[in-house]
Amino acid sequence: QATAPAADGTEGSPAAGDPAQITQAYDAALENFKAAKYKEAATAFAGFVERHPEHALAANAQYWLGISWYAQRNCAKAIEAQTLVTTKYPTSDKAPDAWLSIATCQQEMGNGKAARRTLETLVEKYPPSPAAGKARERLKKK
Numbered sequence: 001q002a003t004a005p006a007a008d009g010t011e012g013s014p015a016a017g018d019p020a021q022i023t024q025a026y027d028a029a030l031e032n033f034k035a036a037k038y039k040e041a042a043t044a045f046a047g048f049v050e051r052h053p054e055h056a057l058a059a060n061a062q063y064w065l066g067i068s069w070y071a072q073r074n075c076a077k078a079i080e081a082q083t084l085v086t087t088k089y090p091t092s093d094k095a096p097d098a099w100l101s102i103a104t105c106q107q108e109m110g111n112g113k114a115a116r117r118t119l120e121t122l123v124e125k126y127p128p129s130p131a132a133g134k135a136r137e138r139l140k141k142k
Contacts, residue, residue, distance in 0.1 A: 029064065033071075038068045038072045042068035045062070045064050070101065076105075076109075085098035096130075103135070123136055
């Protein structure tokens with residue numbers, strides 16, 4: 001089976017071990033996001049995580065994948081992506097933000113109870129994080 005070029009312009013496997021090219025692939029995906037090319041960013045971040053699941057940037061790529069889906073107004077996919085951050089990369093700096101993103105989508109989807117539980121979980125698991133501070137503020141308003 002031949003590997004097609006990934007959305008970030010890299011080939012499927014030849015550069016799999018080159019740290020500079022791996023970082024460039026992540027940066028390219030992030031540039032797509034910053035340029036509001038959310039569909040392209042989602043494809044590139046998904047490809048990055050698939051090819052480099054254990055890389056130091058994998059948790060960040062997974063988080064930005066979720067944010068890319070949210071930017072496309074697809075909360076179901078965003079929740080799916082952010083849930084992977086919270087389960088596969090729970091010690092990542094992005095995990096508290098992923099919980100906050102999940103709660104935002106749950107609220108937007110009309111599931112206030114789930115959003116509240118998610119915010120409470122965030123505060124419980126990551127009390128000193130800035131995301132937990134935001135969660136506490138949201139919980140006060142409810």
